[in-house]
Amino acid sequence: GQSLEQPSEVTAVEGAIVQINCTYQTSGFYGLSWYQQHDGGAPTFLSYNALDGLEETGRFSSFLSRSDSYGYLLLQELQMKDSASYFCAVRPRSDYKLSFGAGTTVTVRA
C-alpha cells in the first residue's frame, strides 16, 4: 500500500492560517486529494491536485510537489466550523485503490 504521513493534531485561533502537510512514499500516482470530516460525519471531498502547484478553492488551497513527494492543504481565515479532521489521499497508477493518510485533527479556538 501507499504510505502517507500527516501531523496528528493542529490547534489555531479563529482568523489564523493553518497548513497541513502530507508527505508520501509512492512510485507513481494520479493525483493528491484532500477530504474533510466533521465528528460523526462522512468524509467530504475538498480538492484535488493532478499537477504540481497550487489549487485555490475559496479559503482553502492545496499544493503538490511531486519532486519533493509532498503536498499541503492551506486553511485561511479559520472559522469555528473548520474544526474537523482532514485527510490526504492518493490513487496509485498501479490500481484504483484510494489510500488515505491517518488524518489531521484541526481545532479552532475562539
Added chain:
Amino acid sequence: NAGVTQTPKFQVLKTGQSMTLQCAQDMNHEYMSWYRQDPGMGLRLIHYSVGAGITDQGEVPNGYNVSRSTTEDFPLRLLSAAPSQTSVYFCASSYPSTGRLGGEQFFGPGTRLTVL
C-alpha cells in the same frame, strides 16, 4: 439525487453472527468501495469494485465478502462477526477516472457497528 445511501445507520451484533451492510448510489458511478474507520485512525480500504461483476480486495479484507451484481449496489457481508470488527463503515463511489473525477469520492453517511 440521493447520492450514496447506507443502511442500517447503527447495528449491534453478537460474536459469530453474520449480517449484510447495504450500500447504494444513484450517480451511475462504476467505482465503489468499502472502508472501515476506527477511533483516531484514517480510512482503511476493505474491498472495492470497478464495475458490475468485478471486485477486488483492499488493505483489510479478512472477514468480509462483497459482490457487485448491479452498478448501483455494493453490499458488504460480515461472515462471522468478531469484536475486532467494531468500527464505523463507510461506502464510497466515484468515476473510475485517472483525473480529478477519480480523485473525488462520494461517501455515504456510515454504519456504526458494535460487535459484543
